[in-house]
Amino acid sequence: MNIKHLTTPIKDEDIMDLRIGDLVYLTGRLITGRDDVHHRVVKQHRELPVDLNGIAVFHAGPIMKERADEPGKYDVISIGPTTSMRMENSERDFIRETGVKLIIGKGGMGLETAEGCKESIAVHGVFPGGCAVLAAEQVLDVEGVEWPELGMPEAMWVMRVKDFGPILISIDTLGNNLFEDNKKKFNEVKEEVLPELYSQVDYLK
Amino acid sequence: MTTSEKQKFIDILAAFTGYSSKHLPDDVVERLTLMREKEDSPMAKLFYDAMFSDLEKASELDRPCCQDTGVLQYFVQVGSGFPLIDETEDSLREAVKKATIEAPLRHNVVEIFDEYNTGDNTGTRIPWIDWEVLPHCDSVTIYMYMAGGGCSLPGTAKVLMPLEGYEGAMKYILDQVTSYGVNACPPLLLGIGIGGSVEVAAKLSKKALLRRIGTRNKNQKAAELELKMEEAINRIKIGPGGVSGNASVMAVHIEQAGRHPSTLAVGMSTGCWAHRRACIRINHDLSYELLTHKGVTL
Ligand code: SF4
Numbered sequence: 387m388n389i390k391h392l393t394t395p396i397k398d399e400d401i402m403d404l405r406i407g408d409l410v411y412l413t414g415r416l417i418t419g420r421d422d423v424h425h426r427v428v429k430q431h432r433e434l435p436v437d438l439n440g441i442a443v444f445h446a447g448p449i450m451k452e453r454a455d456e457p458g459k460y461d462v463i464s465i466g467p468t469t470s471m472r473m474e475n476s477e478r479d480f481i482r483e484t485g486v487k488l489i490i491g492k493g494g495m496g497l498e499t500a501e502g503c504k505e506s507i508a509v510h511g512v513f514p515g516g517c518a519v520l521a522a523e524q525v526l527d528v529e530g531v532e533w534p535e536l537g538m539p540e541a542m543w544v545m546r547v548k549d550f551g552p553i554l555i556s557i558d559t560l561g562n563n564l565f566e567d568n569k570k571k572f573n574e575v576k577e578e579v580l581p582e583l584y585s586q587v588d589y590l591k
Numbered sequence: 592m593t594t595s596e597k598q599k600f601i602d603i604l605a606a607f608t609g610y611s612s613k614h615l616p617d618d619v620v621e622r623l624t625l626m627r628e629k630e631d632s633p634m635a636k637l638f639y640d641a642m643f644s645d646l647e648k649a650s651e652l653d654r655p656c657c658q659d660t661g662v663l664q665y666f667v668q669v670g671s672g673f674p675l676i677d678e679t680e681d682s683l684r685e686a687v688k689k690a691t692i693e694a695p696l697r698h699n700v701v702e703i704f705d706e707y708n709t710g711d712n713t714g715t716r717i718p719w720i721d722w723e724v725l726p727h728c729d730s731v732t733i734y735m736y737m738a739g740g741g742c743s744l745p746g747t748a749k750v751l752m753p754l755e756g757y758e759g760a761m762k763y764i765l766d767q768v769t770s771y772g773v774n775a776c777p778p779l780l781l782g783i784g785i786g787g788s789v790e791v792a793a794k795l796s797k798k799a800l801l802r803r804i805g806t807r808n809k810n811q812k813a814a815e816l817e818l819k820m821e822e823a824i825n826r827i828k829i830g831p832g833g834v835s836g837n838a839s840v841m842a843v844h845i846e847q848a849g850r851h852p853s854t855l856a857v858g859m860s861t862g863c864w865a866h867r868r869a870c871i872r873i874n875h876d877l878s879y880e881l882l883t884h885k886g887v888t889l
């Protein structure tokens with residue numbers, strides 16, 4: 387388990403040697419983007435309000451609070467990763483079209499994203515799910531919000547973070563996929579334990 | 592009932608809801624602590640460390656420990672003599688709006704068809720309220736559950752034919768756990784409902800999640816099955832966050848209802864590690880006790 391600190395803008399060579407199971411801490415810029423942001427970029431081909439080249443996209447829908455004394459300025463109350471798999475259908479195109487280098491979420495992503503990480507040089511990593519105050523405390527500043535009409539969780543929040551992590555690399559630039567590997571192992575053991583459960587439930591008389 | 596009594600009732604319910612978004616119940620913290628101690632994979636340990644550090648910070652900064660504060664569900668056991676019985680539903684709705692601003696909670700309710708976020712966590716039939724009326728009783732006991740997106744996603748229910756039966760149910764549940772469950776922020780609490788039709792199984796599976804960890808089904812066979820399922824699923828070693836580790840689940844809870852001779856329905860609900868389930872008893876004079884978070888005054 388290697389540990390690496392990444393700073394945006396992230397260059398290809400910064401992430402080429404990362405392997406699944408490595409740990410990353412991010413300093414710099416990220417945006418939040420989940421279902422609707424992906425939809426707007428990949429399906430509706432809307433113009434990007436922010437340059438995403440070399441930065442990170444965080445699959446997350448935060449709780450934000452507008453400052454009472456500074457309208458339009460927000461603080462993060464709580465921000466944790468959401469299920470990355472929901473973005474599986476659009477992530478490959480999203481990476482290609484935006485130039486993001488680090489995708490952060492929870493749980494694994496599939497073959498298409500792994501292909502996307504290989505062809506466009508990017509990595510996917512997981513932030514411990516549900517650890518939303520931990521993550522909020524690593525945000526230095528909320529620079530702004532784009533597409534606020536999507537609502538608080540779905541809008542694109544632009545943030546600066548410091549030592550944001552731990553982020554566990556789950557897809558690397560070779561297309562290795564930690565969660566797909568895990569799932570294979572889980573399924574093998576499942577097939578072993580099922581017959582034992584079957585013998586337990588022979589209740590019919 | 593006076594207006595000020597109703598306001599007090601709303602205030603208690605709002606504070607109860609807000610508090611429970613920030614502090615996990617005692618039994619969940621206890622179980623997670625135990626699982627963390629037994630863990631020896633470095634990756635899994637790192638995830639447990641993050642979880643506990645998150646809980647500490649949430650409590651210190653008075654913020655929701657997970658950003659997904661869910662869609663609010665209340666399971667109400669109201670005494671027929673509870674003086675605010677007529678006001679309970681309205682008070683719960685008001686309490687949700689209040690907690691949404693005060694806690695604050697994430698805006699999580701999207702109306703079906705019209706597809707807009709209501710912005711205050713109430714909506715058509717939401718908060719979801721499940722009623723039981725208790726005769727000869729003048730208090731109300733309310734279970735609150737924050738149904739997050741990630742932990743609701745693996746939920747499923749199905750009617751099997753008796754000959755596929757219990758074996759089919761086991762396979763159905765384990766398939767779901769190893770596919771969808773992995774993304775639902777394990778270690779999971781698995782709620783399983785078994786009955787004769789789909790809504791009964793589904794509802795019981797959610798009720799199973801409301802049970803305190805460490806309790807067992809009263810039926811001996813069901814209690815044994817809970818234990819066996821825990822052992823079996825833990826051997827899959829899903830670990831915290833699905834990164835693999837020593838175990839997979841905090842517990843498996845089963846609830847059952849009699850079935851039709853030709854059907855066997857099974858339902859599953861999952862709770863994530865941030866299992867925000869809370870229970871409060873409010874007496875006729877509006878004195879109260881939090882049953883899931885001992886010694887807490889709101
Ligand atoms: S599954 Fe639970 S802990 Fe994970 S993000 Fe959803 S509500 Fe939070």
